[in-house]
Amino acid sequence: MSQAATAVQTDTNAEHHEELSFLYKYILPTDHKIIAMQYIFTGMIMAVIGGYFAYAFRMQLAFPGELVPLYGLVGPGEYNMLVTNHGTIMIFWVAMPVLIAGFGNYIIPLMIGCDDMVFPRLNRLSYQIFLASTLVLILSFFVKGGGFGGAWTAYPPLSSVAEYSLTDWGASLWVLAVALEFVSFLLGGINFVTTTMNARAPGMKMMDIPIAVWFIVLAVILFMASVGPLIAGAVMLFMDQRIGTSFFLPSGGGDPLLWQHLFWFFGHPEVYVVLLPTLGIVADIITVFSRKKLFGYKTVLYTAFATGGLSFVVWAHHQFIAGIDPRMANVFVVTTVLISIPLAEMMFSYIATLYGGSIELKTPMLWALSFIAAFLIGGVTGIYLGASALDVYFHDSYFVLAHFHYTFFPITIIGMFAAITFWFPKMFGRMMNDTLGKIHFWGTFIPFNCIFLPLFFLGLAGQHRRIYNYNHFPDLATQELQNIRIFATVSLIVMLCFQLVFIYNFFVSMFKGKKAPDNPWNANTLEWSTPSPPPHGNFKTLPTVYRGAYEYSVPGREMDYWPQNEPPEES
Amino acid sequence: MSEAYAHPNYVKIWIWLLVLLALSVAGPMLEIPTLTIITAFGIAIVKAFLVAANFMHLKFEKKIIWFLLLMSICMLGVFFFGVAPDIMMTEGDQWIDCIADKSCVEQRL
Ligand code: HEM
Numbered sequence: 027m028s029q030a031a032t033a034v035q036t037d038t039n040a041e042h043h044e045e046l047s048f049l050y051k052y053i054l055p056t057d058h059k060i061i062a063m064q065y066i067f068t069g070m071i072m073a074v075i076g077g078y079f080a081y082a083f084r085m086q087l088a089f090p091g092e093l094v095p096l097y098g099l100v101g102p103g104e105y106n107m108l109v110t111n112h113g114t115i116m117i118f119w120v121a122m123p124v125l126i127a128g129f130g131n132y133i134i135p136l137m138i139g140c141d142d143m144v145f146p147r148l149n150r151l152s153y154q155i156f157l158a159s160t161l162v163l164i165l166s167f168f169v170k171g172g173g174f175g176g177a178w179t180a181y182p183p184l185s186s187v188a189e190y191s192l193t194d195w196g197a198s199l200w201v202l203a204v205a206l207e208f209v210s211f212l213l214g215g216i217n218f219v220t221t222t223m224n225a226r227a228p229g230m231k232m233m234d235i236p237i238a239v240w241f242i243v244l245a246v247i248l249f250m251a252s253v254g255p256l257i258a259g260a261v262m263l264f265m266d267q268r269i270g271t272s273f274f275l276p277s278g279g280g281d282p283l284l285w286q287h288l289f290w291f292f293g294h295p296e297v298y299v300v301l302l303p304t305l306g307i308v309a310d311i312i313t314v315f316s317r318k319k320l321f322g323y324k325t326v327l328y329t330a331f332a333t334g335g336l337s338f339v340v341w342a343h344h345q346f347i348a349g350i351d352p353r354m355a356n357v358f359v360v361t362t363v364l365i366s367i368p369l370a371e372m373m374f375s376y377i378a379t380l381y382g383g384s385i386e387l388k389t390p391m392l393w394a395l396s397f398i399a400a401f402l403i404g405g406v407t408g409i410y411l412g413a414s415a416l417d418v419y420f421h422d423s424y425f426v427l428a429h430f431h432y433t434f435f436p437i438t439i440i441g442m443f444a445a446i447t448f449w450f451p452k453m454f455g456r457m458m459n460d461t462l463g464k465i466h467f468w469g470t471f472i473p474f475n476c477i478f479l480p481l482f483f484l485g486l487a488g489q490h491r492r493i494y495n496y497n498h499f500p501d502l503a504t505q506e507l508q509n510i511r512i513f514a515t516v517s518l519i520v521m522l523c524f525q526l527v528f529i530y531n532f533f534v535s536m537f538k539g540k541k542a543p544d545n546p547w548n549a550n551t552l553e554w555s556t557p558s559p560p561p562h563g564n565f566k567t568l569p570t571v572y573r574g575a576y577e578y579s580v581p582g583r584e585m586d587y588w589p590q591n592e593p594p595e596e597s
Numbered sequence: 598m599s600e601a602y603a604h605p606n607y608v609k610i611w612i613w614l615l616v617l618l619a620l621s622v623a624g625p626m627l628e629i630p631t632l633t634i635i636t637a638f639g640i641a642i643v644k645a646f647l648v649a650a651n652f653m654h655l656k657f658e659k660k661i662i663w664f665l666l667l668m669s670i671c672m673l674g675v676f677f678f679g680v681a682p683d684i685m686m687t688e689g690d691q692w693i694d695c696i697a698d699k700s701c702v703e704q705r706l
């Protein structure tokens with residue numbers, strides 16, 4: 027292995043990597059692909075838990091006070107615990123690990139043409155810390171008092187005083203789990219940025235990097251720049267809970283608003299942290315399946331920069347009626363409306379990419395297109411909420427809830443399925459069944475809209491969030507409103523049932539699917555020039571890059587794609 | 598790693614810091630408001646710069662480190678700008694009064 031160092035620069039031969047024992051290959055791996063799978067599988071298991079929680083509390087909302095099959099009775103405290111941990115899990119334990127850590131790990135080295143992350147052991151450590159945080163979170167469900175129930179935003183004083191939240195240790199373990207998770211993603215983020223900046227294949231200029239990689243890197247930079255205040259806040263909250271300080275407690279001279287600022291200074295950039303990877307993945311998928319160059323590569327990139335920058339100055343739109351200074355509210359209305367401009371521009375670029383392309387509606391493409399459609403509804407309703415006058419009425423209603431599910435669901439769930447169905451052939455060397463994939467797609471996308479569209483109307487009707495039994499509120503207990511709730515819940519159950527199709531397709535295809543060729547979609551990016559699945563070390567010989575990632579249907583060429591590593595013809 | 602940095606003269610910097618400290622203590626004694634502000638904040642900035650440049654070795658780092666530092670300071674500024682009106686300009690003792698004076702608590706319930 028003495029030439030290992032030079033091998034990195036000249037040719038990363040697969041033979042340089044000797045066979046590893048099972049322990050080092052799958053349990054303590056340093057291979058980015060295996061670590062990626064660890065993240066993705068952990069995230070998918072957590073998604074099942076998060077979905078189960080959603081099922082339990084939606085049943086309580088539709089049929090209040092009745093026994094929930096497969097769960098039991100949902101009391102008020104338990105309801106709070108379920109909602110809180112549903113949100114926490116879906117954002118921090120599904121969206122982040124699957125899209126950023128999971129697919130980030132999988133595609134970055136492959137797409138930029140190197141053999142692994144630059145810090146493979148740091149990579150492994152980051153997964154291990156993530157696993158520890160997962161275990162702490164799961165442990166918190168079983169301590170005395172049960173899991174934390176103070177909402178995923180954990181506003182004090184509710185979250186900081188055990189007598190209020192009634193979850194003494196649940197609350198502290200929740201804070202600890204979240205903090206550990208952030209440490210893990212900080213380590214991972216360092217790796218992603220360094221790898222992309224330093225380990226690109228020769229010839230790959232900044233503007234040749236696929237958008238998917240660019241956006242994941244931007245996402246982790248946003249994450250790293252915003253997470254500091256929240257970690258500081260988490261430490262202060264933990265101290266308020268455990269050693270009697272009162273940073274956020276008015277009774278001791280503290281200020282609960284300070285937590286809200288610390289949380290949302292992170293929280294709003296965080297929504298773009300999870301958004302960007304999916305936007306990148308979607309950009310790559312729509313170019314492949316419409317056989318067209320991405321419309322305005324640089325525009326797309328710069329709009330992402332603009333969004334990222336602006337995302338740091340909009341946070342207080344979550345606090346319009348929390349008692350912030352009204353003059354500040356004006357400032358934040360302006361910035362919030364501003365941020366929709368670059369995002370809209372990016373969406374237009376995507377739609378323009380589709381225009382005139384030869385569109386092929388394979389499963390990944392269906393997911394990508396549905397992402398654009400659903401996300402537009404989410405983004406547009408955000409502008410309503412950003413107007414502080416309207417938000418006085420909308421705040422903490424189901425309108426907000428529907429808004430952010432129309433953004434988060436497309437990002438997390440649709441984005442995850444888009445990525446899995448697209449890269450599955452590369453990851454496991456086999457094709458997924460396209461028919462089952464489409465059944466699963468429609469069985470997810472239609473019920474998704476049936477769940478969340480009605481919630482906008484519930485919100486407009488004045489339905490407040492965080493109420494576990496509307497029968498206690500005569501105005502909200504009418505039969506019409508209850509019918510809408512039942513409809514949403516039934517749709518949710520339908521959607522959950524259709525996930526079985528996916529699970530079946532996923533595992534059966536993994537072992538029995540049709541063998542996948544190296545480049546099943548005729549795509550340009552480097553990962554498709556490796557064998558499926560790529561061996562440890564990825565490339566037989568280090569690729570050289572000659573062009574950008576989106577040279578589809580170039581006039582005068584026989585093939586409608588032009589892989590990045592294919593040398594130009596001599597002329 | 599072993600090609601050592603050119604060392605700054607730590608002792609010299611330290612003495613400079615002490616001199617500045619003395620100045621910032623002496624300045625306010627003249628009780629001229631403008632001068633007080635300059636000695637308090639102006640000197641603090643100079644001192645922070647000296648420490649960052651020498652003791653934190655920023656003097657010998659690449660430009661990008663300075664860039665990162667500046668960005669962080671900007672972020673801090675943005676955060677402070679957004680939060681200060683809430684945290685510093687509420688007549689915040691209202692809360693404490695509330696606790697002492699039970700009637701207003703009841704009124705809010
Ligand atoms: C990137 C996709 C987006 C995601 C993931 C997202 C997510 C969220 C979440 C999670 C909340 C509610 C937090 C809570 O109270 O629990 C929220 C509220 C809000 N969002 Fe979005 N959002 C996105 C895009 C936008 C856009 C583009 C705008 C405006 C242009 C916007 C404006 C708002 C406003 C004003 C609120 C506060 C509403 C309130 O609490 O009264 N969002 N969003």
Ligand SMILES: [Cu+2]
Pocket residue numbers: 293294297340341343344
């Ligand atoms: Cu926001």
